[in-house]
Amino acid sequence: MTNGMKSGAGSDPFSDSSSDEEPPEESEPQSEKSEETAETTSPSKADDDSSPNKKSQAPDSGQNGDTLPYIFARHSVKDSRKMIQYFLREDTQETEKDARHAVEDELGTDVPLTDIREALVRVGANHPDEIADELRDWGYRLKEE
Amino acid sequence: MLAYTTYSESGGVGKTTLTANLADAHSQQGRDVLVIDLDPQQGSLSYLLDIPTSRDDDVADNIARHLIDEPKGDFNELIRETSYGFDVVPSHGMLENLPQLLMKAQNLAEDLGEEFSPNDRLRQVLIDADIQREYDTIIIDPPASPGPHLYNAVSATRSLLLPVKPTGKGMQSIAGIEDILTNLEANLDIDLGVLAVVPNGIGSTSDQEDYLEEIQQLGYDAPVTIRDRSALFEGSWDQRCTAYYYYGHHRSHKRAYEAETLDKLRELARHIEEVGDQ
Numbered sequence: 001m002t003n004g005m006k007s008g009a010g011s012d013p014f015s016d017s018s019s020d021e022e023p024p025e026e027s028e029p030q031s032e033k034s035e036e037t038a039e040t041t042s043p044s045k046a047d048d049d050s051s052p053n054k055k056s057q058a059p060d061s062g063q064n065g066d067t068l069p070y071i072f073a074r075h076s077v078k079d080s081r082k083m084i085q086y087f088l089r090e091d092t093q094e095t096e097k098d099a100r101h102a103v104e105d106e107l108g109t110d111v112p113l114t115d116i117r118e119a120l121v122r123v124g125a126n127h128p129d130e131i132a133d134e135l136r137d138w139g140y141r142l143k144e145e
Numbered sequence: 146m147l148a149y150t151t152y153s154e155s156g157g158v159g160k161t162t163l164t165a166n167l168a169d170a171h172s173q174q175g176r177d178v179l180v181i182d183l184d185p186q187q188g189s190l191s192y193l194l195d196i197p198t199s200r201d202d203d204v205a206d207n208i209a210r211h212l213i214d215e216p217k218g219d220f221n222e223l224i225r226e227t228s229y230g231f232d233v234v235p236s237h238g239m240l241e242n243l244p245q246l247l248m249k250a251q252n253l254a255e256d257l258g259e260e261f262s263p264n265d266r267l268r269q270v271l272i273d274a275d276i277q278r279e280y281d282t283i284i285i286d287p288p289a290s291p292g293p294h295l296y297n298a299v300s301a302t303r304s305l306l307l308p309v310k311p312t313g314k315g316m317q318s319i320a321g322i323e324d325i326l327t328n329l330e331a332n333l334d335i336d337l338g339v340l341a342v343v344p345n346g347i348g349s350t351s352d353q354e355d356y357l358e359e360i361q362q363l364g365y366d367a368p369v370t371i372r373d374r375s376a377l378f379e380g381s382w383d384q385r386c387t388a389y390y391y392y393g394h395h396r397s398h399k400r401a402y403e404a405e406t407l408d409k410l411r412e413l414a415r416h417i418e419e420v421g422d423q
Contacts, residue, residue, distance in 0.1 A: 007366045009421045010303030010338035013268050014146055014277045101398060108402035110376045 077112045086117070096120070147176075147421045148283040148302040149340055154321055156289050158308045159345045159371075161190045162378050162388070164286040166407075167306075168231045169387040170414035171282050178231035179224065179280040181208070181267070183287040183294045185240035190286045191233065195385035196225050198235040207237035212266040212297065213250040220274035229387050232280075244293050264296035264333055271301055282418075291325060299329055304338045304421050307365075311344040311356040319363060340421045343413065344370040368416040369409045377403045 074080060088096070100116045124131055132140075151164045164180060172178045182190040191198050199205040206217035224232050239246070247263040254261035262269075267285075276283065285298040299305065305326070309319055319342065330337050342365045344356055360367045374388075377400075381391035389407055396403070 006338055007364050008338045009340060010305070011336040012146065013148060013301050013303045013335075014272060101400070105401045108372060108405070 071115070077114050081114070081118075146277050146281060146283070147171075147304075147418055148285075149304040149306050149417065149421060150285045150287060150295075150298040150302045151306045151308065152287065152295065152299070152322070153289055153308050154325065155310070158310045159378065160289070160308050161188075161193060161286055162381070163306075163308050163343065163345065163371075163410075164190055164284055165193050165381075165387050166389065166410050167414050167417070168282075168284055169229045169389045170411045171284075171418065172230035173389070173411065174414060174418070176282045176418070177280045178282040178284065179234065179276065180231060181234045181283065181285045181298075182236040183208070183240060183267075183285060183298055185236055185238060185243075185294075186288060189236045191235040193382060193385060194227050194229075194233060194387070196227065196233055196235045198237060203239055207239055208234055209237055209239035209243055209246060211270045212243065213246045214254075214261070214266075215250070220270060220276075221279075229390060240294065247293050263293055265300045267297035268301035296329065296333060299337065300333050300335060303335055304340050306340050306343065306417065308343045308345045309360075311347055311370075316356060316359055319360065319365075323363070338421075339365050340417050341365070341413065342367045346371065346373045346375075366420070369413045371406060371409060372402070374403060374406050377406065 096113075096116065099120065100111065100113065103116060103119075104111050151160050151167075153160045161184070168178045168180045180190060184190065199207065204217075206223060208223055210216050211220055211223070223234050225235055226232055247266070251261045251263050271277070271283070283302065285302055287294040287298040307319070307322060309316070326337055326339075329335075342360045344360070344367060347370050357367055357370070377388055377392065380395060381388040384391050384395050386394070388410075392399070392403055392407060
């Protein structure tokens with residue numbers, strides 16, 4: 001404990017109108033709480049169970065060795081990004097919004113839409129089969145033998 | 146009676162936001178809460194809670210008048226109800242001149258051979274108004290800079306809640322707080338306690354375990370940490386309401402992590418009640 005200052009309550013200001021009062025009974029120092037708070041607050045940086053796309057994603061997706069992770073290295077969300085126009089159908093925009101909420105809930109923090117979009121592209125890029133399936137649904141024809 | 150002052154040496158750590166939401170949380174837990182806004186700045190608690198103040202009307206009664214013993218009415222008449230179940234004594238522009246006003250009042254009192262402790266006025270006012278009969282919880286939100294606002298708040302509550310930003314600078318300010326508080330204890334001749342340190346606005350960069358450890362090494366308790374919830378808290382400032390109200394009334398998409406933060410604030414309130422009730 002530090003010089004004079006203690007963890008816990010101070011003396012009761014309203015104990016009596018006289019201002020000198022005995023120190024309060026007991027203020028148990030509480031220091032066992034750190035696991036509890038720590039556990040709820042540090043989201044893991046990597047997504048642990050998406051192993052299939054791990055390798056291809058590693059080089060420049062977020063973290064390069066000992067440099068800062070991408071979102072901490074930039075000054076603003078637009079840094080080192082080029083604007084690309086997107087044309088999306090309305091229901092896709094809804095899907096995007098749902099994905100954003102789900103991701104935000106997962107990470108426990110707000111995520112700029114720009115980051116969500118880039119991540120969607122990167123993750124999608126690692127799943128060509130599923131992308132092809134999606135496009136087939138839109139009418140793209142099976143590759144002929 | 147649970148009484149505490151929220152104090153931070155630096156601005157921007159969410160002191161006022163925390164005060165408003167703890168008041169809301171205590172009141173949700175069935176307590177009778179009075180918050181006293183001693184911060185004369187625009188953007189103070191009174192602003193956040195959308196409490197109409199007669200800021201520039203010096204003739205109207207206000208808390209500064211009571212502190213210098215020149216009240217225009219009953220202290221209880223200063224108290225405003227909020228929509229959140231707790232009550233507030235709003236700020237007033239006159240508080241800006243509190244140091245000079247108190248000095249004048251002290252000189253006058255001395256000339257008249259009366260006793261006047263400029264740093265213990267608020268406690269006297271609260272006792273005279275029998276506030277502890279009406280309320281079981283008092284939270285005082287003073288401005289960040291040391292001065293009679295802070296001294297009066299501290300003297301009236303004796304217990305402190307310290308929000309900190311867990312940055313290098315934030316940790317330095319904890320160390321600085323030590324000195325300030327030790328001085329306060331010596332100068333005001335009172336025992337102070339720190340109910341909790343609240344790391345507020347933790348981003349994913351912060352190595353918060355280190356911070357928590359440092360806080361604990363200083364002998365303090367940090368029962369919860371609040372993540373960076375700027376969207377939630379800024380939204381509540383935009384709408385001028387507590388974050389609980391904002392979440393309940395203005396958030397169409399309920400975000401689980403925001404609900405979690407509000408739960409944490411309730412947990413913090415409960416913790417403070419346990420440690421601070423006397």
